Amino acid sequence: MEIVICPDATEAGRLGANAIVALLQRKPDAVLGLATGSSPMAIYDELVRRRQSGEVSFAQARAFTLDEYVGLASDHRETYHNVIRRDFVDRVDFAPAAVHGPDGLAADLPAVCHEYEEAIVTAGGVDLQILGIGTDGHIGFNEPSSSLASRTRIKTLATQTRIDNARFFGGDVDQVPTHCITQGLGTIMDARHVVLVASGHGKAEAVHQLAEGPVSAMWPATILQHHPHVTVLLDEAAAGRVQLYSYYRETYAAKPQWQGL
Known part of the structure; x- marks a missing residue:
């Protein structure tokens, strides 16, 4: 697992976009895994800019989204089908x-x-696969206690997740669906490269557990410690709890340029 501490979310987005552009340049028909939420937006915005400049094309690429709410009408603004199209897909x-x-x-x-x-x-x-991380350590909608070998399935959302997501539903937690379909942790682990991006103080504890805590179903993202190619892109606030802060900075500074992400 590579931990990259960036000065801000914009730089994290630039580095994440670099990885995707490099992938599509060598493999134009690559398969991408797309996450919704605020964390990946800096990546998507940068990719849109590069598409507009002619640096990259998604014309041959395919993609799979991480998850979807159960029961929201197809024309509801917050279905993840509609969110990912609004935030990224229809912009490239x-x-x-x-x-x-x-x-x-x-x-x-x-x-x-x-x-x-x-x-x-x-x-x-x-x-x-692009990922964000929840304040309770969930990736996708794999809530705490999820099986570390789980596959795509129906999940009940934790109360904290529904509270966190209420901002997308006018602040009304009762409007947030109770159930979802999500790729499982085992499904996510099958991706050849995982790029997880996190920003803000609210993600600091989850990031600390992800990078430095024991692998545990109570912090589902910790399963990524067993993945052979994970890049974690953090702003300063999200990195605020990591114990090896200086080491991560030194490691990235000394990284050979040819290695990329």
Whole structure:
């Protein structure tokens, strides 16, 4: 796991975008894993800028989203299908139908979960997965106590997650769905490269546990300690609790430029 401490979220977004641009330049038909939420926005904004400048194209790429609320109407502004299109997909040049997400309105949700897993495998797996992290250490919607080997499935959202997400629902926690479909921790671990981005003091404890705590289902993101290629991009505030702060700064400063992320 590589910990990169950036001066701000904008720089973290630039580095995350660098990794995606480099991937698409060597593999134009790469499969991306897309996360919603505020943390990845700096990456998406930078990728939009680079698409507009002609530096990168998503025309041959495909993508899978991490999760989806269960029960929100298809035209609801906060379905993750609509959020990821508004925040990123419709701002670049993905081909029609190149971006896939689970159907939170399906009559047979377990079947949807199984089919989503199969679709990722059929696509050749995810080359680069973008992640955020919740204040309780969740990635995707894998809440504390999630199986570290879990696959795409239905989950009940923790109260804290619903409180955190209420800001997207006019501050009314009762409007936040109780259930979701999420890629499992085992599914996420199958991605060949994971780029996790976090900003703000509210993520500092979760980041500390992610990087330096014991691997535990109580902090689901800690499973990433077992992944062979994880890049964690932090602003100064999110790095505020890490014990090896100086070491992470020294390691990145001494990193050979050819190595990239």
